[in-house]
Amino acid sequence: MPIITRSAVSVERDDWRQILAQAFRSAGDLLDYLGLAADRLPQVLTEFRDFPLLVPQPYASLMEPGNPADPLLLQVLPLRDELLPVPGFSSDPLEEAGANPDRGIIHKYHGRVLLLAASGCAVNCRYCFRRHFPYADNRVSRAQWQQALDYIRNDTSITEVILSGGDPLLLQDDALQELVSLCDAIPQLKRLRIHTRLPVVIPQRVTPQLAQILKHSRLTTSMVLHINHARELSPALHSSLSTLREAGVTLLNQSVLLKNVNNDFRVLSELSESLFEFGILPYYLHLLDRVSGAHHFEISEAEAVKLHRELLAGLPGYLVPRLVREIAGLPNKAPINLDRQ
Ligand code: SF4
Numbered sequence: 649m650p651i652i653t654r655s656a657v658s659v660e661r662d663d664w665r666q667i668l669a670q671a672f673r674s675a676g677d678l679l680d681y682l683g684l685a686a687d688r689l690p691q692v693l694t695e696f697r698d699f700p701l702l703v704p705q706p707y708a709s710l711m712e713p714g715n716p717a718d719p720l721l722l723q724v725l726p727l728r729d730e731l732l733p734v735p736g737f738s739s740d741p742l743e744e745a746g747a748n749p750d751r752g753i754i755h756k757y758h759g760r761v762l763l764l765a766a767s768g769c770a771v772n773c774r775y776c777f778r779r780h781f782p783y784a785d786n787r788v789s790r791a792q793w794q795q796a797l798d799y800i801r802n803d804t805s806i807t808e809v810i811l812s813g814g815d816p817l818l819l820q821d822d823a824l825q826e827l828v829s830l831c832d833a834i835p836q837l838k839r840l841r842i843h844t845r846l847p848v849v850i851p852q853r854v855t856p857q858l859a860q861i862l863k864h865s866r867l868t869t870s871m872v873l874h875i876n877h878a879r880e881l882s883p884a885l886h887s888s889l890s891t892l893r894e895a896g897v898t899l900l901n902q903s904v905l906l907k908n909v910n911n912d913f914r915v916l917s918e919l920s921e922s923l924f925e926f927g928i929l930p931y932y933l934h935l936l937d938r939v940s941g942a943h944h945f946e947i948s949e950a951e952a953v954k955l956h957r958e959l960l961a962g963l964p965g966y967l968v969p970r971l972v973r974e975i976a977g978l979p980n981k982a983p984i985n986l987d988r989q
Contacts, residue, residue: 663852664852664855665820668704668850670704671770671771672703672708674701675692675694675726676694678724678725679692682708682714682715682718684713684715684716691729692726693727693728693731698780699772699776700726700772701725701772702772703724703772703849704771704850706851706852706884707724707849707850710879719877719879719909719915720877720879723774723909726774727774729943730942730944733940737943738938738940741939742777742974743976744756744781749799750795751787752788752792753796753799753800757980758980759806759807760809760810760841761800761808762812763796763809763810763812764788764812765811765814766815766817766819767783767784767787767813768783768813768818769813769814769846770815770817770818770850770853771845774941774945775936775942776939776942777942777974779941779942783814800831806836807839809831809834809839809841809867810843811841812843813843815846816844817842817844817846817853817858818846821857824861828862828865831867832865832866838867839867839868839870840870841869841870842869842870842871842872843872844871844872844873844874845873845874848874848880848885851885851887851888852888853888854892856891858892859891859895860895862892862896869897870898870899870900871898872902873899873900874901874904875901875903875928876903876906876910877910878918881925881926889926893927899928899929900928900929900931901929901930901931901969902931902933902934902969903934903969904933904935904945905933905934905955906947908945913962916933916955916959917962921967923967924967929966930967930969932969933956934973934981935952935984937974949973952971952984953971953984971984
């Protein structure tokens with residue numbers, strides 16, 4: 649791909665699909681863009697076909713040029729460490745294969761179900777617990793949605809659909825409109841939730857049409873964003889989220905605790921404060937899921953608890969996300985019990 653210089657950020661490239669098509673797909677191009685000589689990052693993996701580098705330019709523009717330890721860069725840069733087999737880390741740490749009763753459906757929790765509406769993302773986060781997920785076996789075409797929705801319709805205990813992926817906002821607006829309408833037509837459903845990181849890496853994804861689709865759904869709609877560092881909260885994102893708030897969408901955030909990215913009280917408290925300024929409630933703070941290739945991001949549970957205690961002492965309660973871990977087979981996220989530490 650042609651190298652995009654920082655000065656070439658173009659206001660006319662406002663079509664999110666075009667921005668995605670022009671995303672960085674090579675570590676060399678991204679490091680050139682950031683003015684980083686390759687010899688400053690000798691541990692970078694330049695080729696990794698299974699889970700390659702993918703970084704849209706708006707997200708890269710939030711990184712600090714010349715800084716090999718930039719917390720945004722560290723989340724997306726493939727490193728040789730990912731190739732090391734580490735005991736306790738596996739390709740399916742949450743054992744989702746056992747909760748995959750139908751193509752495109754993950755049913756782990758009582759009353760709500762995940763619908764895998766898209767099989768890719770706009771960014772490849774190196775710590776992603778689904779980085780080895782068999783998306784090819786779970787790709788649900790528009791023609792196959794009805795089968796997945798029949799699964800939901802036939803279980804009247806399900807009252808909430810969570811559009812997940814991959815990233816469900818990779819669907820184009822007309823497809824999303826159709827999917828939301830199909831969910832609207834399932835009588836027992838009350839809520840629609842969208843789990844996405846796409847607006848964070850390409851704020852232009854929040855189109856006026858997307859806001860209208862969510863506004864006109866009969867379901868109570870929330871969007872759970874995935875933001876790990878205050879520097880990910882850009883002015884463009886602020887403007888996009890205002891559109892969603894005006895459409896009546898509740899905005900929540902989940903973060904993952906990541907070594908050298910956000911395992912610091914000041915970083916986490918700044919994140920919570922900034923989220924609130926953007927109209928987003930800090931919701932969950934996750935311990936890392938132990939997926940192969942991500943061990944270098946892990947911090948200990950004791951360190952996580954210490955950080956969480958500092959947040960509780962330093963922030964109003966509504967700015968302190970719940971500290972949780974996902975445990976395979978449990979019907980809910982497991983809160984970390986502070987009393988037992
Ligand atoms: S956006 Fe979410 S699902 Fe996609 S790679 Fe990142 S963490 Fe994984």
